[in-house]
Amino acid sequence: MPITALYAALLAVLLLVLSFRVIFVRMSEKVNLGDGGKPALEQRIRAHGNFAEYTPLCLILIGLAESLHAPSLALHGLGAALLIGRILHGYGISRTPQFIPGRFIGMNLTFLVLLLGAGLNLWLAWPMVK
Numbered sequence: 001m002p003i004t005a006l007y008a009a010l011l012a013v014l015l016l017v018l019s020f021r022v023i024f025v026r027m028s029e030k031v032n033l034g035d036g037g038k039p040a041l042e043q044r045i046r047a048h049g050n051f052a053e054y055t056p057l058c059l060i061l062i063g064l065a066e067s068l069h070a071p072s073l074a075l076h077g078l079g080a081a082l083l084i085g086r087i088l089h090g091y092g093i094s095r096t097p098q099f100i101p102g103r104f105i106g107m108n109l110t111f112l113v114l115l116l117g118a119g120l121n122l123w124l125a126w127p128m129v130k
Contacts, residue, residue: 003072004063007079011055011086018048018090040096047094051086054110058082061117068124078113078120085109 025041026032035042062078085106092102 001063001066003075004066008059022048044094047090058113065120081109082113
């Protein structure tokens with residue numbers, strides 16, 4: 001599944017970026033666990049957490065669609081939308097002040113990937129279900 005592998009690798013790099021952004025604030029604010037009441041740390045933790053909550057299922061849907069021989073263009077569309085959405089959301093939520101358009105567009109792209117990915121898998125799998 002080379003298309004899924006491509007987007008999973010790119011998103012893994014983004015997860016590392018989000019992780020290091022949390023670590024750097026933890027170190028500078030000397031907060032070992034939780035957010036320590038630090039708004040900047042809370043924002044970065046949520047950017048990381050939101051990524052970890054949504055990205056795996058989106059990648060699973062893309063991978064399943066690829067295994068069901070979905071058109072490459074559809075897979076790249078879903079993968080690119082997910083990557084762009086996660087970048088925009090991560091940037092938008094972790095800025096001070098927050099970049100609200102980035103959060104809004106990023107989450108809408110992520111929701112679109114979930115919806116279209118689910119629909120594509122239903123469309124591809126339905127004829128095979130007996």
